[in-house]
Amino acid sequence: xxxxxxxxxxxxxxxxxxxxxxxxxxxxxxxxxxxxxxxxxxxxxxxxxxxxxxxxxxxxxxxxxxxxxxxxxxxxxxxxxxxxxxxxxxxxxxxxxxxxxxxxxxxxxxxxxxxxxxxxxxxxxxxxxxxxxxxxxxxxxxxxxxx
Numbered sequence: 001x002x003x004x005x006x007x008x009x010x011x012x013x014x015x016x017x018x019x020x021x022x023x024x025x026x027x028x029x030x031x032x033x034x035x036x037x038x039x040x041x042x043x044x045x046x047x048x049x050x051x052x053x054x055x056x057x058x059x060x061x062x063x064x065x066x067x068x069x070x071x072x073x074x075x076x077x078x079x080x081x082x083x084x085x086x087x088x089x090x091x092x093x094x095x096x097x098x099x100x101x102x103x104x105x106x107x108x109x110x111x112x113x114x115x116x117x118x119x120x121x122x123x124x125x126x127x128x129x130x131x132x133x134x135x136x137x138x139x140x141x142x143x144x145x146x147x
Contacts, residue, residue, distance in 0.1 A: 003049040004033050007088065021077075025084040032056055050132050053089045057082055093134040098142045101129055116147050 011026040032052050037044050044052075064078040093101075105126045111118055122143060130139055 002043065003046070003088070004030065004037070004044075007033065021080055022084055025081050029053065029056060029085065029088065047132060050090045053085055054132065057085045057089060060085070090132065093130060095138065095142050098130065098134050098139055102126060102143055102146065105129070114143075114146050119143065119147075 007026055007030050011023055011030060014023040014026060029052075032055075033044065033049060036048065036052050040048070060078050060081050064075065064082070067074045067078065069075075102122070105122055106112075106114060109118075109121065109125060111122070114122060123140075126139065126143070127136070
């Protein structure tokens with residue numbers, strides 16, 4: 001069962017439960033997944049499906065950051081949207097798991113004490129390993145703390 005079929009079923013369940021807000025979020029997610037599938041002209045891989053979900057979460061967080069504090073209706077809607085989308089997103093790595101991957105990369109690159117000048121080389125090797133599994137900002141913060 002593809003994620004598109006699964007989300008379509010979840011959307012139907014939300015409609016039956018008369019949960020309009022959840023149905024709207026799932027509907028927009030389903031539309032985004034279908035649009036990427038149409039553009040690709042083939043079925044999506046699990047990795048591609050996860051990328052679409054993570055992109056929607058990122059866009060919603062950006063909207064939330066730019067929303068004025070007095071617009072509580074938009075803030076509540078964005079928070080709810082993020083909560084629902086995160087149910088379908090892959091589990092993200094925490095700081096400890098990222099640190100372990102960074103240590104593996106440092107050993108592989110034979111860097112004992114990382115310096116700021118090594119950051120580009122480290123990130124070039126590190127990011128493909130954690131792409132879709134960890135937030136890029138968190139990876140950058142964890143790596144920056146090692147200098």
